[in-house]
Amino acid sequence: MSPYYSARRLKLYLQRTIKLLLVFGLLFTAFYTGAAAEAASSSELLVVNKQTNKLAYFSGGKLVRTFSVATGKTTSLTPEGSFPIVVKIKNRPYYKENIPGGDPTNPLGDRWLGLEVNGTKGTTYAIHGNNNESSIGKYVSAGCIRMHNEDIHWLYPLIAKNTKVVITSTTLDMEQIAVKNGYPLGSKMFAASLIINGVSTRLKDSFVLDHSRVFIPLRESVALLGGTLQQDDRTGALIITIGKYKVTHQALSSTAVVNGKSVTMLPSRSENNRLLIPLGSLPELFGIQVKWNPQAESVTILN
Incomplete structure (x- = not known):
């Protein structure tokens, strides 16, 4: 094979390779730009x-x-x-x-x-x-x-x-x-009320709405429900008593012990150095049925 023929083949090969790289580069840019625009609009x-x-x-x-x-x-x-x-x-x-x-x-x-x-x-x-x-x-x-x-x-x-x-x-x-309509909301803090026996009390600490889940301030809520809240000096766990229910819960964890029985719950959370617990966990933790009114931003205790 002559040197001229080899050089010519190499030149053609390089030209095809460069063209392919350019095409792939354009496709990647178009894909990335489209994906970025879609991600921006979806937020x-x-x-x-x-x-x-x-x-x-x-x-x-x-x-x-x-x-x-x-x-x-x-x-x-x-x-x-x-x-x-x-x-x-x-x-x-x-x-x-x-x-x-x-x-x-x-x-x-x-x-x-x-x-x-x-x-x-x-x-x-x-x-x-x-x-x-x-x-x-x-x-x-x-x-x-x-x-x-x-x-x-x-x-x-x-x-x-x-x-x-x-x-x-x-x-x-x-x-x-x-x-x-399928839009995922982040967390939102807002003032809300607790209604017990027809009496509405606006809590001093904020509620939190996070992805359609409501979290209520623990200490104020327990006091309004006539309960007590203590902390175990050895473990740091919270001991909450409301009526016949005694609940032990480690802050921010996803478990609690209710009258000696372990239950799974949504994790509690901390906002502004205040602990909040998920509203939906109240029935299992304390035997309390609740109703959330998003328009009035209030929680009614039903029993």
Whole structure:
């Protein structure tokens, strides 16, 4: 084989190899970019409740902000369901009346987050600004969701394409709507009440909501239930007595001993140097039946 022929074969081989590497590089970049965009959008959620004309922005498993909005003149005009944002436009013209984008008289404002609804590809239904701030909070649109211009200016840069928007009409609060639609919530601290024999007491220590599970402050709750709480000097375990139930529990663990019998429970948790126990464990630990009211943020003791 001649040296010329060998060199030519090597050159062709190198050219093919470089082309393959370039193709794989482009495919990897496209995959990575798409995966990153999907991950970013999946950590965010927008919820529109037509019953209250409010829009909620969730990010990183938490409710970040709630805004007043305007929706359709009739209940059917603003569609209900789950829709992705597929178009983001600044200064979109109002084609119907030939009003340029960014014009103060443009009823779309200067920010447009277009929704994919029944094949409309983000051109028909959107979350957008307005040219009439007094309309926000009312039922006035042809189907879109209007926001105060200042509010959508804040929201617009935070929202990625493919972010899910849930539109509904319900008495549920925003976090309940999010959970119902598969959005995993992180923890939230809030003030709540314990209702015993019809008497409601607002606790000084905060409750915690974590992935739809409620945790209540242990010390205050035990005192209101007429129980006692002590600590074993040797092991550090807590000894809680309520009525005929004696419970021994090591803080932050997932077990307890109830009247001498070991039971499994959700782990207790510590917030601001206060120990909280899962509300759902009260029946097994203390024989107490409870009812959680998320709207009133209260726990009723049923027996």
